Amino acid sequence: MMFYQDYFLETILVQSSGASATLCTNASISPLNVSSVLTLDGSILPNGPYFGSYLDGKLSIYKAYRLYADTYAAFQSGIVPSDEDANSFMVLPGGVAVAHAQTIAVPSKLYYTVTKEQPLAGYRVAIKDLYDIAGVKTGGSSRTYYDVYGEANMTWPSVHRLIDMGAVIVGNLKLTQFANGETPTADYVDYHAPFNPRGDGYQSPSSSSCGSGAAEAAYDWLDFTVGSDTGCSVRCPAGAQGLYGLRPTFDAISLDGVIPMSDIMDTAGYFSRDPELFRVFGEAWYGENENISKSYTSFPNTVYTFDIKEEQVGFTQSRASPEALEMFNKFVNDVVNFVNGTNPKLDVYSKFEEDTGQSLTDVSNSTWSGLAGYYQYVNIWQPFAKDYQEAFDGDTPFLDPIPKFRWDWAYFNFTETGYERAVANKQLFDQWWNTNVTTRDPETCSNSLYLFLSSIGTVNYRDTYRSAPSASSISGFADMMISLFARTPEAIVPLGEVPYNSRITLTEKYLPVTAAIGAAPGCDFMVLDLIDKLSEAGIIGGVATGPRMFPSKN
Known part of the structure; x- marks a missing residue:
């Protein structure tokens, strides 16, 4: 179920090939409850959910991650891309409440094609x-x-x-x-x-x-x-x-x-x-x-199975x-x-x-x-x-x-x-x-x-x-x-x-x-x-x- 609130439209982002990101207001769209418009210069963002931050005249856009609990205790740690090095990772600096397990952050597939x-x-x-x-x-x-x-x-x-x-x-x-x-x-x-x-x-x-x-x-x-x-x-x-x-x-x-x-x-x-x-x-x-061959044209037609003696317990089939x-x-x-x-x-x-x-x-x-x-x-x-x-x-x-x-x-x-x-x-x-x-x-x-x-x-x-x-x-x-x-x-x-x-x-x-x-x-x-x-x-x-x-x- 999704819930919509008017404040979702208080600030909107417009992707532009022109000037750098700016903060502005536009009276013509005020009936839509829009109080500010941000324009984003540069490459087009892929589809998907984002978080935005506009501080000191600088717009930063972040991908959204959903946090999952590792309830089967299979993970050593969740990892995400590093904030400081594009070619590196870091252990996820956050978590959700769950007994004896890690938290794993997963991004939306909408970002990728x-x-x-x-x-x-x-x-x-x-x-x-x-x-x-x-x-x-x-x-x-x-x-x-x-x-x-x-x-x-x-x-x-x-x-x-x-x-x-x-x-x-x-x-x-x-x-x-x-x-x-x-x-x-x-x-x-x-x-x-x-x-x-x-x-x-x-x-x-x-x-x-x-x-x-x-x-x-x-x-x-x-x-x-x-x-x-x-x-x-x-x-x-x-x-x-x-x-x-x-x-x-x-x-x-x-x-x-x-x-x-x-x-x-x-x-x-x-x-x-x-x-x-x-x-x-x-x-x-x-x-x-x-x-590794990529040139085969058909499948083999000889299919071996094993003739297993009773004492050959190393074969799984002997215990089936x-x-x-x-x-x-x-x-x-x-x-x-x-x-x-x-x-x-x-x-x-x-x-x-x-x-x-x-x-x-x-x-x-x-x-x-x-x-x-x-x-x-x-x-x-x-x-x-x-x-x-x-x-x-x-x-x-x-x-x-x-x-x-x-x-x-x-x-x-x-x-x-x-x-x-x-x-x-x-x-x-x-x-x-x-x-x-x-x-x-x-x-x-x-x-x-x-x-x-x-x-x-x-x-x-x-x-x-x-x-x-x-x-x-x-x-x-x-x-x-x-x-x-x-x-x-x-x-x-x-x-x-x-x-x-x-x-x-x-x-x-x-x-x-x-x-x-x-x-x-x-x-x-x-x-x-x-x-x-x-x-x-x-x-x-x-x-x-x-x-x-x-x-x-x-």
């Missing part, structure tokens, strides 16, 4: 708190890291490209500490875990880009969120929150100015609720990478309910029919051993954990601890339980020799996969697709008491490891919801079921285009914010 040069104009984007943004501190979800380092002095290429594409950066988002996957509430110490809006609101938001996933699933005023994926950090939160999420081809975009986890596995990914906008964002963000399996099997059949293809079953373990003469279990065991843990110990912990000790009288900085365990284990048990062996194991899997499963093709970009069930709608309550981290939690092979070992692009797509009886609310709630679609390295746009076309065909669709992905369904 989508163009070919700026396909993301006006879209609101929030960034995982690993990426340096000029004028804002990067904390990595560590209070001590935040304390010891100052504001970033520049916005690095990954975020700067989004700004160049017209995106509006509205805040930075929580994550697990230094991107090491943590489980609420046991592992979170420095900061409270974001709340997953799906179901009863007390399920885990999952993994490192948890704030990015929670915010995208919670707020309809937010269009996209940016995360990063080293092990599962975009794809797992996309599954837990029932979103579209992409881990791109390795090296799809620069990660300079981003707190690293592994220089040979880190990727910059993102989340969306809409399959068409999912494609638009990816093509805009990764569009300058010459290694009949309802989740039914959704996935229907999706597979729909995709195969859409591409007019076939659906061969791939036994990854047997095929790998047959082709390489080595056991996949032996090759993959502790490989990811060692690569990420050792790299972060050397490249994050050692310089960070040194800087903190120099700044705080020799004190050692605090670490949450998961990074502390992983880093100590990797450094003292894995060692540099183990790290080099793990690099070789990753390269072996990469070469095998991209020779025998997904290879580049001039017509379809990738000779095949692979699909697997990525989330199955099972509960993971955030108030459960859990065991301390141990070596058993960082070993083995899983379906989510394929893309990080083989550099393949992998997208998560929402399929549906399964009901459960919540022990929190004592009522029936619903949790997401999602699937992963992967292809050969460099075939990101083909995968995004396929997802868009599957949406047009009615096979998949957009999801809503809040407890239900599909609230109109019973």
Whole structure:
């Protein structure tokens, strides 16, 4: 509802190409209650709401922002453009009353016009708190890291490209500490875990880009969120929150100015609720990478799914309910029919051993954990601890339980020799996969697709008491490891919801079921285009914010 008052017309602004802004009165319009007229010289202002200030003969015009409460505690801070530096940002100097949450300022979309040069104009984007943004501190979800380092002095290429594409950066988002996957509430110490809006609101938001996933699933005023994926950090939160999420081809975009986890596995990914906008964002963000193909003319017609043995618990499908399996099997059949293809079953373990003469279990065991843990110990912990000790009288900085365990284990048990062996194991899997499963093709970009069930709608309550981290939690092979070992692009797509009886609310709630679609390295746009076309065909669709992905369904 809108209310009109006569005083709205006491002062009016007239845009002019003539003299500078002046204050005047005009008796001929006085019946309209106009007592003063301001004329604005210069470029025409875009449509939208504005605030004006006329002091000492100078007219200043300001955009209007609406303040939203971050009720799901997904944001580290709201950020807005700096008043002093057009190329910098600042933490929002204001707030609204809400328990234990940030305030986010969002400008009107009326100010912006989508163009070919700026396909993301006006879209609101929030960034995982690993990426340096000029004028804002990067904390990595560590209070001590935040304390010891100052504001970033520049916005690095990954975020700067989004700004160049017209995106509006509205805040930075929580994550697990230094991107090491943590489980609420046991592992979170420095900061409270974001709340997953799906179901009863007390399920885990999952993994490192948890704030990015929670915010995208919670707020309809937010269009996209940016995360990063080293092990599962975009794809797992996309599954837990029932979103579209992409881990791109390795090296799809620069990660300079981003707190690293592994220089040979880190990727910059993102989340969306809409399959068409999912494609638009990816093509805009990764569009300058010459290694991502734009020349495919059709989709692959070989669609692999996995032949899974009962003991292979690393594959999500082995733990799925009949309802989740039914959704996935229907999706597979729909995709195969859409591409007019076939659906061969791939036994990854047997095929790998047959082709390489080595056991996949032996090759993959502790490989990811060692690569990420050792790299972060050397490249994050050692310089960070040194800087903190120099700044705080020799004190050692605090670490949450998961990074502390992983880093100590990797450094003292894995060692540099183990790290080099793990690099070789990753390269072996990469070469095998991209020779025998997904290879580049001039017509379809990738000779095949692979699909697997990525989330199955099972509960993971955030108030459960859990065991301390141990070596058993960082070993083995899983379906989510394929893309990080083989550099393949992998997208998560929402399929549906399964009901459960919540022990929190004592009522029936619903949790997401999602699937992963992967292809050969460099075939990101083909995968995004396929997802868009599957949406047009009615096979998949957009999801809503809040407890239900599909609230109109019973």
